[in-house]
Amino acid sequence: MTQSVVVQVGQCGNQVGCRFWDLALREHAHVNKRGLYDEALSSFFRNVDLRKSDGGDCCVGGRIQHLKARAVLIDMEEGVVNGILQGPLREVFDSTQLLTDVSGSGNNWAVGHLTYGSAYREAIVNKLRKAAEHCDCLQCFFLIHSMGGGTGSGLGTRVLSLLEEEFPDVCRIVTAMYPSAEDDVITSPYNSVLAMRELTEHADCVLPVENQSLVDIVNKISVMSHGAKPGSALRKDSTVTSGQGSLSPTEKPFDAMNNIVANLLLNITSSARFEGSLNMDLNEIAMNLVPFPRLHYLVPSLTPLYTLADVNIPTRRLDQMFSDAFSKDHQLIRADPKRSLYLACALMVRGNVQVSDLRRNIERLRPSLPFVSWNQEGWKTGLCSVPPVGHSHSLLALANNTCVKPTFMELRDRFTKLYRKKAHLHHYLDVDGMEQSIFSESLSSLSALIDEYHQLDATKARLIPDAQRLSIAR
Amino acid sequence: MSVVTVQLGQCGNQVGQELFDVISSDAQDGQRKTYSSVSRERFFRQTSQGDFEARAVLVDMEPKVINHSMNRAAKSGRWRYAEASHFSQKQGSGNNWANGFRVLGPRHRDAVEELVRREVEHCDVLAGFIPMMSVAGGTGSGVGTFVTQCLRDVYPSSFVLNHLTWPYGTGEVIVQNYNSVLTLAHLYQLSDALLVHENDAVHRICSQQLNLKQISFGDLNRVIAHQLAGVLQPALTPDSCGAYSGNPLGELVSALACHPEYKLLSACSIPQMASASIAFSTFSWPALLKHLRQMLIANTKMEEGIDWQVRPPPASAGRTSSLTAGGFNASLANLLILRGKDVYSAETGGFEDPAIYTSWLPPAEALSLWKSPVPFDKYEKSATLVSNSQALLRPLDDMVRKAWNMFASRAYIHQYVKFGISEEDFLDSFTSLEQVISSYAQLQC
Numbered sequence A: 001m002t003q004s005v006v007v008q009v010g011q012c013g014n015q016v017g018c019r020f021w022d023l024a025l026r027e028h029a030h031v032n033k034r035g036l037y038d039e040a041l042s043s044f045f046r047n048v049d050l051r052k053s054d055g056g057d058c059c060v061g062g063r064i065q066h067l068k069a070r071a072v073l074i075d076m077e078e079g080v081v082n083g084i085l086q087g088p089l090r091e092v093f094d095s096t097q098l099l100t101d102v103s104g105s106g107n108n109w110a111v112g113h114l115t116y117g118s119a120y121r122e123a124i125v126n127k128l129r130k131a132a133e134h135c136d137c138l139q140c141f142f143l144i145h146s147m148g149g150g151t152g153s154g155l156g157t158r159v160l161s162l163l164e165e166e167f168p169d170v171c172r173i174v175t176a177m178y179p180s181a182e183d184d185v186i187t188s189p190y191n192s193v194l195a196m197r198e199l200t201e202h203a204d205c206v207l208p209v210e211n212q213s214l215v216d217i218v219n220k221i222s223v224m225s226h227g228a229k230p231g232s233a234l235r236k237d238s239t240v241t242s243g244q245g246s247l248s249p250t251e252k253p254f255d256a257m258n259n260i261v262a263n264l265l266l267n268i269t270s271s272a273r274f275e276g277s278l279n280m281d282l283n284e285i286a287m288n289l290v291p292f293p294r295l296h297y298l299v300p301s302l303t304p305l306y307t308l309a310d311v312n313i314p315t316r317r318l319d320q321m322f323s324d325a326f327s328k329d330h331q332l333i334r335a336d337p338k339r340s341l342y343l344a345c346a347l348m349v350r351g352n353v354q355v356s357d358l359r360r361n362i363e364r365l366r367p368s369l370p371f372v373s374w375n376q377e378g379w380k381t382g383l384c385s386v387p388p389v390g391h392s393h394s395l396l397a398l399a400n401n402t403c404v405k406p407t408f409m410e411l412r413d414r415f416t417k418l419y420r421k422k423a424h425l426h427h428y429l430d431v432d433g434m435e436q437s438i439f440s441e442s443l444s445s446l447s448a449l450i451d452e453y454h455q456l457d458a459t460k461a462r463l464i465p466d467a468q469r470l471s472i473a474r
Numbered sequence B: 001m002s003v004v005t006v007q008l009g010q011c012g013n014q015v016g017q018e019l020f021d022v023i024s025s026d027a028q029d030g031q032r033k034t035y036s037s038v039s040r041e042r043f044f045r046q047t048s049q050g051d052f053e054a055r056a057v058l059v060d061m062e063p064k065v066i067n068h069s070m071n072r073a074a075k076s077g078r079w080r081y082a083e084a085s086h087f088s089q090k091q092g093s094g095n096n097w098a099n100g101f102r103v104l105g106p107r108h109r110d111a112v113e114e115l116v117r118r119e120v121e122h123c124d125v126l127a128g129f130i131p132m133m134s135v136a137g138g139t140g141s142g143v144g145t146f147v148t149q150c151l152r153d154v155y156p157s158s159f160v161l162n163h164l165t166w167p168y169g170t171g172e173v174i175v176q177n178y179n180s181v182l183t184l185a186h187l188y189q190l191s192d193a194l195l196v197h198e199n200d201a202v203h204r205i206c207s208q209q210l211n212l213k214q215i216s217f218g219d220l221n222r223v224i225a226h227q228l229a230g231v232l233q234p235a236l237t238p239d240s241c242g243a244y245s246g247n248p249l250g251e252l253v254s255a256l257a258c259h260p261e262y263k264l265l266s267a268c269s270i271p272q273m274a275s276a277s278i279a280f281s282t283f284s285w286p287a288l289l290k291h292l293r294q295m296l297i298a299n300t301k302m303e304e305g306i307d308w309q310v311r312p313p314p315a316s317a318g319r320t321s322s323l324t325a326g327g328f329n330a331s332l333a334n335l336l337i338l339r340g341k342d343v344y345s346a347e348t349g350g351f352e353d354p355a356i357y358t359s360w361l362p363p364a365e366a367l368s369l370w371k372s373p374v375p376f377d378k379y380e381k382s383a384t385l386v387s388n389s390q391a392l393l394r395p396l397d398d399m400v401r402k403a404w405n406m407f408a409s410r411a412y413i414h415q416y417v418k419f420g421i422s423e424e425d426f427l428d429s430f431t432s433l434e435q436v437i438s439s440y441a442q443l444q445c
Helices: A010-031 A079-086 A109-119 A121-133 A151-166 A188-202 A211-226 A255-268 A282-289 A315-325 A355-368 A404-420 A425-429 A436-458 B009-026 B033-043 B064-076 B097-107 B109-121 B139-154 B176-190 B199-209 B217-232 B248-256 B285-297 B390-408 B413-417 B423-441
Strands: A003-009 A045-047 A067-069 A071-075 A098-100 A138-146 A171-178 A205-210 A299-303 A342-351 A379-384 A393-401 B002-008 B044-046 B052-054 B056-060 B086-088 B126-134 B161-166 B193-198 B264-270 B331-340 B367-372 B381-389
Touching: A003 A010, A003 A121, A003 A151, A010 A071, A010 A079, A010 A138, A010 A151, A010 A171, A010 A255, A071 A079, A071 A121, A071 A151, A079 A098, A098 A121, A109 A121, A109 A151, A109 A188, A109 A425, A121 A151, A138 A151, A138 A255, A138 A282, A151 A171, A151 A188, A171 A188, A171 A255, A171 A282, A188 A404, A188 A436, A205 A211, A205 A255, A205 A282, A205 A299, A205 A404, A211 A255, A255 A299, A255 A342, A255 A393, A282 A342, A282 A379, A282 A393, A299 A315, A315 A355, A315 A393, A342 A355, A355 A379, A355 B199, A404 A436, A425 A436, B002 B009, B002 B033, B002 B109, B002 B139, B009 B033, B009 B056, B009 B064, B009 B126, B009 B139, B009 B161, B009 B217, B033 B044, B056 B064, B056 B109, B056 B139, B064 B086, B086 B109, B097 B109, B097 B139, B097 B176, B097 B413, B109 B139, B126 B139, B126 B248, B139 B161, B139 B176, B161 B176, B161 B248, B176 B193, B176 B390, B176 B423, B193 B199, B193 B217, B193 B248, B193 B390, B199 B217, B217 B264, B217 B331, B217 B381, B248 B331, B248 B367, B248 B381, B264 B285, B264 B390, B285 B331, B285 B381, B381 B390, B390 B423, B413 B423
Parallel strands: A003 A071, A003 A138, A071 A098, A138 A171, A171 A205, A342 A379, B002 B056, B002 B126, B056 B086, B126 B161, B161 B193, B193 B264, B331 B367
Antiparallel strands: A045 A067, A299 A393, A342 A393, B044 B052, B264 B381, B331 B381
């Protein structure tokens, strides 16, 4: 069984991370009835016996003493991390896992990446190494940060390249929160494009998430729960909708949105943690969904978003779940994958779903989804028998689809609008180590990426004949 | 004579567990003493406490499936896996053949060879090896190919019959075609014969023949296990002089894989029905064999929906351009195994018809007949046909075509290069398989 370490950077990263740990604990509490520290728990948590003088880890199989998250929390201002340490999750982290500073990054990628990146390089590497040492078999680093700010995007991407240097064999999966057009941080386009280059070069997989999509999804859920028909009350304990254990007693505005992202992480790792008839490990995700090294942006979509309290799930609802996963309302970035080209798609199913249900739905949906010519049947499937809390089954779809191109193009447009006028540029150039060339290089990296997607898109309408086979002398 | 099974990867371990389950319950049901004891000797060894432990080595790169299979075996109460017969690591192969073949296989070679050696030492006489694996993933395919290579190196005079599960055509793993091409090309050089089950075909059996509404991988595996057990359980062969054959793998290989270019074997069995229906059905050998023959010729794996229009082409017909002439499946060699009541009176002339065989092997050589008077797996009469025919030609061609299209765009190649498989290696594998496809396409009578 493998372990994963979560590295949460910046305000957004830490808030999402906090929701993730809460949900992970709840999911395991739901499944693990006997209080034993099993393999599934050990993938994200250490079991520590505080009475031992060296604070040593206990092995798998014993009773749960004290769970510590396999996490590193980094923020350049103290508010969020302090909030976590005072909240219900304080027992799950200890001070050696935290790295904070006081003054923040001022929404400046250069400050985060260069100034703090150099100043804290040693400390960060030490903390990462410590976390890795506690793992028997470290498989993956999950990095969570936003793209628009200074710490998350700047220091977060610095951490990413440190991870590549120090742990080249460990998979790096980044969950990056992209700003919407109406973002209140003016320099978010700069920060995002500068960070994009790092993600393209150093990450194995990126799961882009857009705030606006999360807002839309949350609104849909609240419409469902308030305007519901009588007799169709929503289940309250679902991990997607309920926000218990948040940082403050009242639910903060971003909590519901962060919940969704936290569920995404939970579902991706479900097959690695629990058993099923067709397992899908984390290294298989990168292997199957990344056909070319730079095209590793995977559009996530999660269904169902809520469950009705009605326990009987007819097949129709199961099929509806599959259809929903491909509708544009359920994608976590604003994109319509059905209109663009699929390079590859992974379906991770949890709960009591059999391979015949899976096959039936793939056959049903396949004709309406445009796949690239050399990957006409490009599906990666996984079946995990343990459903998430509050649902009888769920589906996570990860698509490598050219529909990310419009998102990136918009980002590039917003960047160019500012860059042409050299607006706010001096804040960046004043930082030690920052040069104008970094801006232009990041821009061309983004343009090159958009071009690669564009090339593939161009093949969409064309009917590509089969490649000429080798001929054998008879 | 004993057979050592090596279960590799998730599929190999799941199917293997079902296989041993079928075999152990078949040998139990108040069968004739000799049959049971031969079957038990072949697949199990008895501990000092009288428990039956499977002669199996379980290999996987992550522990969940092996644990699950071992638990299920122990729960059956009839048999179990030996405590120390498994090898697992913490992290899987990531669906990457190169990772399995070039990195993980060599890294764990010694440990796996040691487990196999210990199992072989428990055998009085070794009949051969059956590695069981899928071709789509990373461990079964990559590590499995490497382990087969090791078996060949360490036991050069033993028979190696690989059981392969081919994935659904519409995909379980995106790079499944690459993994399959690399596996098949390598195994063709290493193995004596490759006995293949395709998930698509087995799925159809479950849905149309057995009428299962919700089909799970467990259902598929049970069908595969039933067919495989029908091949491997004791039978009287022409060479065994009135006793149950002591050399099942050797005789199977010499009956069917008589030419190095032709090693792909497929199986079909009759009858196949939900166990609840068996008690209400009566069987006659003429009907069973007539259906089985048509299943062979029309290349279908079940009695439901047989196309009776398919006939062997007349001798005067020339070569056609399609892979198989008018849907007719030409055979190189067939092995027919009859089990149950009145086997000695069963009329098998239909399988000796020269029209269904390719011309360069006389039907007397091409057909082998094994019999067992003991009913198999609750069927009063049952027949299993293992054939070396064009049955797998179309699926193989599809697999190569899709892999080649993907290769033409070089998609995913960087993932393999990372672990030491180059484009040259790919090209070599493609060339080998095109040769196999060409050979089978030429089998027309």
